[in-house]
Amino acid sequence: MRPVRGAARCAIAALALAGTAWVARAVWHIRLAVAGQPASGPLDQGDGVHRPPNALEDSYHLVASVGSAVTAVCVIVFLLWLDRMRDNAKALSGTDPRYGYPWLWLGWILPVVNLWIPRGVVADVHRSVFPERRLPAVVNWWWGLWLAGLAGGVGIIYSDDTDEVIARAYSGVLPLLAADLVIVVAAGAAALMIHTLTTAQREHVAGRAY
Template sequence: MSAQQPPITPVNPGPPAPPPAPDGALRPIRGAARCAIAALALATVAWAARAVWHIRLAMAGSPASGPPDQGDGVHRLPTALEDSYHVVSSAGDAATVICAVAFLLWLDRVRDNARALSGTKPRYAYPWLFLGWIVPVMNLWVPRGMVADVHSSVFPDRRLPAVVNWWWGLWLAGLVGGVGLIYADPTDEVIARAYTGVVPLLVADLAIVAAAATAALMTRTLTTAQQQYMDEAPRPAA
């Protein structure tokens, strides 16, 4: 007679293994966000300086020799104040380019992460990351749509942060106020406008300054939310 085998105690499998991390490589975003916020701060200072020079030009008044552009391709020698405005304007343009590059690099990263975290394709294809800002009519809603998609694809149950709408409203105000004033006209024409009617220039300046400051807050808000989600996302066991 064989010895009785002891009963086999089932091994407790323990809690179920956590689901794996989202498919796709997640890209670091903290550094890109810091660069974008710093660039936006630089643009804020640059446009505030431009507004100060617009006020200085308005207070100085047009010289007796008339505006810098005399017509028929004739330009008089600029005054010292006008010369300094050319420097401020060029510095502002350079700051705007730096800001645009840094912001797009950040947006590209958070878009990629949103796709990896949600498993869904972005609402707008990759070329719109650049074309959305320059194609007429489309530039009135595509950039906001791309930013909103970053948030809603990862957090479908959360409301869009109000700072996104504030940023876009101020950006459109600056864009509309700047058409034919700063973006399209040469610097000498802007100087002439400052002499004769500075208020529209100041409205555009202040709207863009506020938009840049709000964009920095928006960048920080969306980055913090996405980074927290990535930090809390379960990882597969080793």
């Protein structure tokens, strides 16, 4: 059996940092909205012409870059925790995971299938060991919030570049703030999910004296 307590703590800490990073992004979205678009117009002025960013816009680029880096690290730490949980679930249940190892990573980045495979991988960790139990509700809350955050266009895999997000903050900040809030809450739900699934598995292992 692979130890999971330390991996769970690292994942929860990483989620806390990622949530903080997204709160910072939300603060900068508000600052941009309050400041308003400069008289010189948007950063992308068309025909390949870009004006130099002002100090606030430049600082947002920094906040966004740091936030993206922290979020990427969070994803890696989360998947390392999930990998350990999958291995333990296989040992406890004696059955292979529903989704093969490549899907642990590819399921997040391949279009269309990334709408359900990551949740399926997580759910399988619990169901394979506890087939008689209902899936903890926090798993569905986490996944629903995660998808809602991605739909806001500012998730890990988003269509707008930083300059376009700045333009959105100037023209209508409320959808951005809603997406920020959803992702922060999703991070909290993910942390609770990690705690719930890890505790259940560790108690099961202790009961079987592994």
